[in-house]
Amino acid sequence: MASRILLVFFAALHVSVNVEAQVAGTISGYIRDESGAVVPGVDVKATMLGQKVTRSTVSDETGFFNLLAMPRGNYVIEAQLPGFATERSTAELTAGQNLRVDFKMNLGQLQEVVEVSAAAALVETRSATMSGLVDDRRVQELPLNGRNVVELARTLPGITDVQASQEMGSTRGGPTLIVHGASRGQNNFTLNGSNFTNFSQTAGFNPPPPDAVQEIRVQTSTFSAEYGNNAGAQVSMVTKAGSNDFHGSVWEFHRNDKLNARSFFQPRRPKQRQHQPGASAGGRLLPNKLFYFGSFQALSNRAEAGSSQALVPTDAQRLGDFSGLSTALRNPVDPITGRAFADASGASCVSANVINPNCISPAARSYLDRFVPRSPTGVVVKLTPSPLDAYNWVTRFDYTVSARNNVFVHYFRDHYHRTSSGGNIDYMNQDSLTDVKQYAVTDTHTFSPAFLNEATYSFMNAQSFVQATGRVPPRDMGINLDEGYLGVGMSLNVTGQFNLNFPGPERQGYRNWHWRDTMTLIRGSHTLKWGYEGMYVNFDLVRGNGARSATFTGTRSGSAMADFMLGAFDNVSFGFGAADSFPLLWKHQAFFQDELKITPRLTLNAGVRYEPWLPWKQEFGRYTSWAPGVQSVVKPDAPPGILFVGDAGVPDKTVEKDLNNFAPRIGFAWDLFGNGRTVVRGGYGMYFNHISGTSVHAAEAPWTGTVQLFSGRIEDPFGSLNRSLPPSGVPISGEFGCVKINQFPGLQCPLYPLPLNFVYNWRWPRPRFTTSISHSSVRLPTT
Template identity: 85%
Template sequence: MAGTISGYIRDESGAVIPGADVRATLIGQQLTRSAVSDETGFFNLLAMPRGNYEITAQLTGFSTQRTTAELTAGENLRVDFKMNLSQLRETVVVTGAAALVETRSATISGLVDDRRVQELPLNGRNVVELARTLPGITDVNASEEMASTRGGPTMIVHGASRGQNNFTLNGSNFTNFSQTAGFNPPPPDAVQEIRVQTSTFSAEYGNNAGAQVSMVTKAGSNEFHGSVWEFHRNDKLNARSFFQPRRPEQRQNQAGASAGGRILLNKLFYFGSYQRLSNRAEAGSAQALVPTDAQRLGDFSTLGMALRNPVDPITNRPFADASGASCVSANVINPNCISPVAKSYLDRFIPRSPTGVVVKLSPSPLDAYNWVGRLDYTASSKNNLFFHYFRDHYHRTSSPGNLEYVTQDNLSDVKQYAVTDTHTFSSTFLNEATYSFMYADSFERAIDRVPPRDMGMNLDEGYLGVGMSLNVSGQFNLSFTGPERQTYRNWHWRDTMTLVRGTHTFKWGYEGMYVNFDLVRGNGARSATFTGTRSGFPVADFLVGAFDQVSYGFGAADSFPLIWKHQAFFQDEFKITPRMTLNFGVRYEPWLPWKQEYGRYTSWAYGVQSVVKPDAPRGILFVGDPGVPDKTVESDLNNFAPRFGVAWDLFGNGQTVVRSGYGMYFNQVSGTTVHAAEAPWTGTVQLFSGRIEDPFGSLNRAFPPSGVPISGEFGCVKTNQYPGLQCPLYPLPLNFVYNDLEMSTPTVHHVNVSFQRQVTNDLMFDVAYVGRFGYKLEGHRHFNPARFINSPITGLPPSTQNINERVLYEPGIIGPTSRVLGSDYRSWYHGLEMKANKRFSRGFMFSGFYTLSKAIDTLLDSGAGLTAGVANPFDLSVMKGRAQFDRRHALGFSWMWEQTRRFNNRALESVLGGWAVSGVHNVSSGIPLNFVMGTDVALDGTGGANRQLAQLAPGVTYQDIELNHQNRGDLVNAFFNTSAFVPVNQLPRGIYGNMGKNVISGPAMARSDIAVMRNLKLPGREGLRFQVRGELFNAFNQVNFNQPNQVVSSASFGRITSAQAGRVGQLVAKVLW
């Protein structure tokens, strides 16, 4: 990301000076660019590489002016000169000439500069984490590790969801479009700075509507510079988290080195870094509630609630053993009725606990390394090139869920190659071209699989060895994910021209991209859920094997999506007067939707028979059917996005500015979101209220065929029996995901108004209003829910067994969990931001902000996948409410103090010299709580147990839900008033709850990270020093609780069972030169 250096040249009286020669020299590489001030005294140096510059202004008859200033990535640096009349050849050195305010653009942005990157405490050493020091940004997720190529850093920016940000590294695309997250960046010792543009960025930027996150690596110079480091963690330096019985074991080492210098003086420069990470640690704690010794034998006499004997939905008879004795009586389960599947799990995976509580601390070893290489070449005074290479490798084993079940093996390898060429045709006309290629490969598998048949279930393991997950609601879960392999490729190219003509600076260009990824995985939707709907208590359901729902995925979820992107832009920066600048432009960003390499996308049109696959059930359409394009969604070719902005320098001195801007932006739909629409090659069967020993047989259902229907043929034939078809190659009803043929490009509008004031040479304040409004946002919704009516087939009352007979369309053929990916959602954001920034001077720097905001949307799941659906598929209006990531208040500040005084007394210098302290502090209100039923009270069959909103008790208001807590014990055991809700077992079937979405906030968050360091000079060369430092993350061991259980039917309803990490200590040793 190049920047600009501009400013005005005036004499002592304030009159403008045209014709002055201005030269800027990049210190270290001796790259020089020049310009001449125009008739208004204005000069403009274009496309300047970031770095420290010596800037001089000279004209015959005036004294030469010289100053130094740092230009950051993408910055419009303003440097004004006041020249004195002089007949002597004298040079005046000017200090503090660079302005802190932005006088040429309405873009809201924040910078994390080199000093902050190097000196602030950084947990995990992922530099994206420092975005939390900027206003408008919350919930930054930037781990030191990346479990798969679909992971990587994300953040919430001005009410935009995690999947709406665009990342670049040295101007090359660094975004994972399969999941719309970033890739993990180089270590801090290889990063020069990060700039985050959060609102009304220019037409030059696109691909996503959230933020533009630009990272720049260090570069070599004529001088040899570098560092060697070791970061060490040991659990002896840590404190346990609130719920942990002890400190998890940890031995972590991050060691590496970086160096940069010259190969040819003033011509060819190099920089490289390497880091190795080894972490031998136990994963963070996970709490489970397990059956007591009495409950394992079937005795629930102390439960405090009455159990009922489950009823077989097929025979409509209560559960009984072989002799006819009841299975559940007087809160005791007949030993002969305890499921052999439950016994197998109890014996192998569910530990005993005298308290009924188990906290899991499982080993989770990690090994990773990271390479960065960069070459800068000054080919001539007109041409500059640089090349970078990046690699990030990761390997971890872990255990998901809150009990030990299976061990997951995760590997990831990411590489990028990029080259940028900048050609200067003249001081007013230049071109910048970038080309890059990114390759990412990840693999996930279970090392010790547990086949369902080994546990006593009549189920196979599935394609690629998919196992079975068990969830006993509010108690414990045994989780299984994978297997999966993804290979991601991204070719990216961009060319930008810049031309200055009078008071106009024109910029135009083209950006192209080709992305594909191969996703090969078993269908992971295999799980059994026990919610307590059968007997009244989830553990009792589990013991007798009476599940509420089984999701059985089959087939191959292999996917080979690809997408082309072709975009163009034009931008004009027009200086209307020396005090006012107008920016206007337009970006053309047509939406060319994802394709499937083998045409495996499907669509849906009620009552229409496919021509491509005439043996398919009616309503399912394929690529090649009339009206169905090869992407199943029509391209959107009229995507013109205007951008406007104005910056008014109130007094003309570059210190007080009012700015305002508007822009339209388009969001990208991730490849992971759209790839799910691949029936009949993969699918899911939903079973309700059966027995876990034989989920299909207990419900008189045919077992799905083995193997994978690679051909995609259904083999359906008409019959006279319900549902009128037999499809031996694919079990009915069909539950699938399809893309809405009329889906539009998600669109977001930005507006802002800001006031900036530079108070001193090193201190400025900024107040801004930021608004963001989303339209046609993408997300899933269930289009075929079951109505609460008597079965049209049998006439029987609604129940879990006739859900497929009561659906809106094609009973018995299209299932109720089928979803459509469409453009049905909206969002609103309003934010007031106040910021103060003091750049480093006199040994101190400071940056702080406060944000007051509100984010509203009509989505239930605001994550990157957007797969949750809605609470009530018959009424989307109930979904308007606080966004799931809304934090009303956010306060943050970072600072550094350095001992700059040098003592003449050696003894004093040896004790007091070279010390520095820095810190990062964040406080914010909690994210919302969303109260849900936890079971399918509406009997709509959509799998919405954790989407259907809860029922508020009569006469209770939202204010009655909140509680004042006297101590932490009260807070943990009952974060909110659970009696404000109607228990699920007291509700009539067929209703949706009367609550709104996200009505109160969860626990607040406070965190302080502090670093103490000392620099000691070493003999041998100038600048050689040894640094030792200690870092504390969550330094004051503040307890930050996670969300309480919000599921009404859960035994843990209202309880908090987990918290974020306690204090973590880190020791650091560095040698720098």
């Protein structure tokens, strides 16, 4: 476990806001009369224009009002008090924004209305949090290659690198970004307040298309105790929602190869046909009560990748005639007998750069006849097709149960299917399929204007499959090897000539159950917030360790192609057993924070987050340890020295749990002149990092392994070297271990401690400028 400590002190006229909730925001401000005196007891009402959601409150004795957990949108805010004219202001509230709207009450009748537009303060005066917003205008108008809106985060200060591809590729893919020098795997993603982070890889999932996204907010440092899971940025994405008015869009993006050029090495211009149609629509099902929004986008890409060149045997070489080769061939030697290769009659296999036809490998003939094309020049140039089909949709429903209760749900799905080629010769294509689904519901209940609860539950299910488009059993090709666990064919690499790659099958399954409940209470000058966040993560990785590959380098005869024709391999790698992994993770977290308005110009934010670390565990306890000479009691048939969970001193996890992870957070915001234009901020916080699920993905003995063979015959790799075949399927125990090796007999391997690292940031943003000066450093433990 790693923690991050941030120290930030700056003076700013800066649009930086505190995220009071994952999706909702806050509207607050001060009410004064014409003389500048504060006005208590003013009725303040905010009405969202799109859905007519209304919230009310009353200003306190300091003239301050605070409307909590307001959905993002455009609002009309009214202030009313007998003896004064009604003040009315319009403003837009973005997701997580702490919007300040001040009123100046004028004497008059309530029927008199004073209209004020865009009265929101441009500077956040209540928070030390640094954040940036990619609003709807940027989402719609900025150029975006690939239409992944996370890519737009690079427009925000402090973000130095963003990787957000058009497709995820697998459940361990997804967007990442580097914020203020922190690792790209230290960010937490949310969609409409629900967890959207892939904790098996600590990356995000690909979001809905730009036409379905309202905005993205990235908190980059000193965020409050409400936020955890990772020490880097908090990336909050919000979809559009329906309203009383119908709105929609239709689009089609098209790319082709008409203006593309052919490179010098390509025989022709690569084909490209890409279509990306889509549509979105939002409106009402019940006026002022039930609203819907939906978006669908498809992607069809028929493009050819860059060219690859293969050198294949000429017609003469297929018959064994290498007389055109300038290099003199030699007859390989059998490493077991020490004798040169010869046919059944005793004739030499290689003479005067010609291979004896009786010595040509039947396996080589099989692969040549079935997969390797003929070429009079011996050169084959290939433009590799890589078709991609994908679709992405999101649906959202918002329901106003009552004036005190609002509920919204969303369903998200992202689906990819790509076929790619293996090697520079058409041999066996690879099918890759990824399917991501999320269901989420959020309920906001207002018990009183000063007390409310927000609860969110979500379930993420992501599956990916990789497999070959067909089967080529090695024995069908004349090689005495089976397909192994899950069915894996043979990969052949003729160095400097051509390669035939067989993709290994793999299934990944990621499931995340996430729930969070937050309470907010206003008591005088205190805004108290506390809550709980829980998570259960299950990650399955099923991949047979059955990779089989043979390499022909030319070390046997002087020519890699001649080695292949003779079946004289330099190296064969043979995997066996099962490399399956089923890690599980529980997370339980709680927080408490207080926003204290010490004076109308000075706000103090203080809190603490409790984030205990409960380590990843294998679902079947598949961990092992090493103690030379010690016999396992759990598995007495295992080789001496290998111990299992249940044996003395062997833990069921790879790291110690850490139950004292208390993360204090404190910050202040000082409105220097009281006019909301110049703010001095400072902040300190400790943040804990999550350990990704890949830390327990290891293929180790005794349930899986790899055998390396050297200088044998491809027809019978093991038999030609007097070796016996290892087991290829799943052993009876069917288990998998992450081995920790101890060099000294009698000592058990200790659990790894959780180190702390520290990241310090200092920042001085300047008024009205985007320039900032920053410093970041990391201190790692020495032991």
